[in-house]
Amino acid sequence: MFPTIPLAKGTVTPNTTASHTTAAPGFIDQLLNKIPLPRWAIYTIFAVIVLMFLVCIICICAKCCCKSKKKIKKKPDNQINLQGVIGSSTTSLVQHGSDDAGYGSAKNRGRLLYSLEYKAQELTVGLKEAAALTAMDRSGTSDPYVKVYITPNKSKTFETKVYRKTLNPVFNEHFTFKIDKAELNESTIVMKVFDFDRFSKHDIIGELRLQLGIIDWNHVIEEWEDLREPSKFEDEILGEICFSLRYVPTTNKLTVVILEAKNLKSMDKGGSSDPYVKVQLALDKKKWKRKKTSVKKSTLNPYFNESFTFDVSFEQIQRVHLMISVWDHDKLSRNDAIGKIFLGCDAAGNQLRHWADMLSNPRRPVAQWHNLLSNEQVDSTLDLKHTVRIPFINKNF
C-alpha cells in the first residue's frame, strides 16, 4: 500500500506544475478558490451580471434609435403641416409645441412688391417681385404666380407668368384696369399669390386686399407689403340667376324653368364667359337626374327660357336637393364652374324660401332671383350636412 502514496504525490505535483504553466487561468482559479462559494454559484452570479449589463446596453441603444427615428419622422410631418396649413412659416417649425402650428396669427407668408397708379380713368397695377414666399411643394420651393383683380365688379382677372422653383420671383408685369373715379372709390384690389401645380389645385400662398378709396392718387405708389391669410369665402360677385319652380303633386311633375342670369363672373381672358346652366337632382344625397341648357356665347347676362321637367313623387320631393349651377363652356379646356346654389327642405335663407313657396303653391310657377355662391362654399355646406346627417333608415310608410 505504501509505495502507492509517493506515486500518488508524484502524480499530484506534475498536475500542479501543469496548472502553473498556464498562468492566468491558474490565477482566476486561485481567486475563485478564495471565494467561499461553490463554483456553480459564482458562475451563475457572473452570468447574471453579464446578462444585466447586456440588457442595459440594449435598452440604451433602443432608446437612441427610437429617438432618431422619431426625429426623422417629424420632419416630413412638419412639411405636410406647412402645405396643409397654408403658409405656416418656418417660425412654426422652430416653435416646439406642435399644437400651435395651426394657429400663430402672425404667419410669415412672404412679401409682395407692387405699384399702383391711377391716371385718366385707368388703374395700372405693377406686380414687381415677391420675397421669402412660403414653400408649398415637397421640394422646399414654390412655383409662384400672381392673380390680380378688382372687386366687387370683377370683370377682368389678370395673372403673371409662373416662375418655377423659387421663393423670390421677379415678375415685373403691369396690368391696366379701366375704371372711373366713383367706382374706384368703392372698389378693392385683390392680389393673390399662388403656387402652380400641374396635377392638383393651385395652393394660395397669401393675398393682399387694398381699398382703393383711401389711396392718395397724387403719387405713384410702390410698396413692399406682407402677404395675408386668404379670405375663406370670396366676397366677389359670381352673378345672379333667375328660375321658376313648379310642382304638381297629382302628376308628380317638378318643372324648372331657367330664365336668365346676370352679372356673371367672367371666366375667359376676353372678359366674358360662355355660360350654360346645369340642373341636377340628388335623392338622399345621391346623384339622380341631370339636365342642362344650351350654351350662350360671349355674354355675362344670358337669357335662357329653357324648361326641364322631372318625375318626382310627393314622398320624394321632401328628400331631394335641387342643384342649379352655372358653368362657363370652354372649347379647349375643361368647363369651369362659375357658381351654384342648392334648394330643398334643408336649404337655407332665400333658397329655402323659394322651395317652400313652390310647395305651398302647387301647380303655380314661382320665379325668383338667387345670388350664386362659390362651388367651395356650397360643397362645404353639403359636406357638413353629410357628416351631421343620421344614416337613412328605411321606414315602413
Ligand SMILES: *[C@@H]1O[C@H](CO)[C@@H](O)[C@H](O)[C@H]1NC(C)=O
Ligand atoms: C363692371 O365693369 C364693366 C367694365 O369695366 C362695366 O361695363 C360695368 O358697368 C361694371 N358694372 C358695375 C355693376 O359697375
Ligand SMILES: *[C@@H]1O[C@H](CO)[C@@H](O)[C@H](O)[C@H]1NC(C)=O
Ligand atoms: C369717395 O367716397 C367718399 C366716402 O367714402 C365720398 O365722400 C367721396 O365723395 C367719394 N368720391 C367720389 C369721387 O366718388
Ligand SMILES: *[C@@H]1O[C@H](CO)[C@@H](O)[C@H](O)[C@H]1NC(C)=O
Ligand atoms: C319662354 O318660353 C315659353 C315656352 O317655352 C314661351 O311661351 C315664352 O313666350 C318664352 N318667353 C319669352 C320672353 O321669350
Ligand SMILES: [Ca+2]
Ligand atoms: Ca407647385
